[in-house]
Amino acid sequence: MSLLQSALDFLAGPGSLGGASGRDQSDFVGQTVELGDLRLRVRRVLAEGGFAFVYEAQDVGSGREYALKRLLSNEEEKNRAIIQEVCFMKKLSGHPNIVQFCSAASIGKEESDTGQAEFLLLTELCKGQLVEFLKKMESRGPLSCDTVLKIFYQTCRAVQHMHRQKPPIIHRDLKVENLLLSNQGTIKLCDFGSATTISHYPDYSWSAQRRALVEEEITRNTTPMYRTPEIIDLYSNFPIGEKQDIWALGCILYLLCFRQHPFEDGAKLRIVNGKYSIPPHDTQYTVFHSLIRAMLQVNPEERLSIAEVVHQLQEIAAARNVNPKSPITELLEQNGGYGSTVLSRGPPPLVGPAGSGYGGGDPCGLALAEYDQPYGGFLDILRGGTERLFTNLKDTSSKVIQSVAK
Template identity: 30%
Template sequence: MNALGLSMIVKMGCICARESIDINGIKYIVKERLGEGGFSTVDLIEHKGTKRKFALKRILCHSVEDQKVAMDEISYYKKLKHPNIIELVDSTFKGSADIVVNATSEAYLVLPYYRRGTLHDYLTLRSFNRNYLDVKEIIRLFMEICQAVKYLHDFTPEAIAHRDLKVGNVCLTEDMTPVLMDMGSCATAKVQVCGAQDAQKLQDLAAERCSMTYRAPELFHVESYCVIDQRTDIWSLGCVLFALCYFKSPYDFVYERGDSVNLAVISGTITFPEDTPFNEDVHDLILFMLKVNPSERPYVDSVIEKTRQLKNKIEPVV
């Protein structure tokens, strides 16, 4: 599976008539469909000359607003440069550049192809035999993911929130380096909500772009007058660390039981397995991030410091 599922239904299969596409003068052959969603698809493509493989994300735009959303995603890819954040190889639009209402265009994003797939894929495979990761490896992976988040939160002139951090949005390189992807959910971190209309708009956007089992409580029920900031990502990081330990977000387990994720998140209910191989220090780090009240939630620097302390406790500095 390709690492760019982006909350899509994975749908493997060959494309019988091999499509050839030209992106800014470079020719690629479409090898197979990797995933598809409501308005976008991801294909495995191969450079016609070098045979190097890439992932092609196609975003279908039906309106000016759709095109603006696609252009914003491309803009984030272009300005974010970090070893733990996916790079944009190339991009273009197919169709009208001056799109009008009811016209259709398509954004093409050429991205790296990660043969190992996503952290979600990796954890799913390990979950079949309850093959828990070693705590040192968990800390290494989590610390690198935190570094990517810190880069976003420290970005100038304005801090950026990812808004859809989850194990399905973390690719793995050949040497098991985590790489954060899906910049389509990114937004200015600090949002001032002024009134019920603003609140409903943000809540609807969160429902569309932020995966439910990793979504922060304040995005389930946005208050009419409040400030939403980058600490939505800290809640998601807590869910990611839980998944590194137990293969899934704590709220994936709630969803699978058929219980209300909304109610479980709002109440801050966290249940750790009884037969856990991890000690209280690991659980404390998870709970440190999963504070229902965002004002009680730490910023990423505090998360990194607490993770470093745990690392030093497990591997004392000589």
């Protein structure tokens, strides 16, 4: 999958619609938009997909570059989905392995030139998407065990942060394509358009219609080869919750080790029965074999929790004398080193902010905050109280824009 196509995948989440004109997105280039303390010049289009676009934007004052994601919506349901994605990003922001949310803004369809509601999400550009760095290294052979350990540990720390929220936030679309490499060389998890706090507990009282509705919603928000047995077969009556992320993490670890997906064809019968095999002659990644098996359990109640996964990885790291939080130098050394976001060569990098940890500072130039507000307030926002989330702000074309309150 190309980096550009992956960028389009990132854009085309819930709240993204299909088919805006090229004129609309081109006309946005050259505008100056004020978001909080930032005055941003929109420089060029990085990627587009349906009714969503990503632009390179530069702060006029500091010269700092950002990524500006623009989403267009003509349905109230899509508006709510976009607002939910913003809320999740804001709540999770500040963790060293989560993309850094900087700001967001919206404009009503009455004020928009497109005749639709517009939403802007501001993040920082990362160095690139992990899958592209991995492709460049294919000719060198398999990744070292320590590199796999760092990539996977940092990914799991991001998921652990999500599952620690009250209630837990379930990503639901964990895959290698949603992992970015920051300018500091650490992993950042992105794309929260499929995330949810809703778990399901099917039992024999569930009607076929209820199962079909749940299955339809889940299908819209998951990738076929990463779907879990309990999702594919709702009649198994297994709980559907955070453990679906654990299954996806098992698939990611398998892929990092063996350079193929355990369920590459997405065959439902193989997934439901957990039919995969670890290469019998593998000796390089034996330290991960039991962990893969423990995550790819058909019964979600028998899978490890994210805390147990992280603990096992910490034990592996200690035994190997590896700091799993440290930059993944093996990838950086083959791709231009530290600190520079590649924009001039090849397809544009997928957008996503670098985190605040591991010496990265505050990549958005904004003070990081903890967003542990009571969940009741969060629900109120999603139920229509958007005036509590958005405050007035403007751009240089004299449009009235609203920005997510800091």
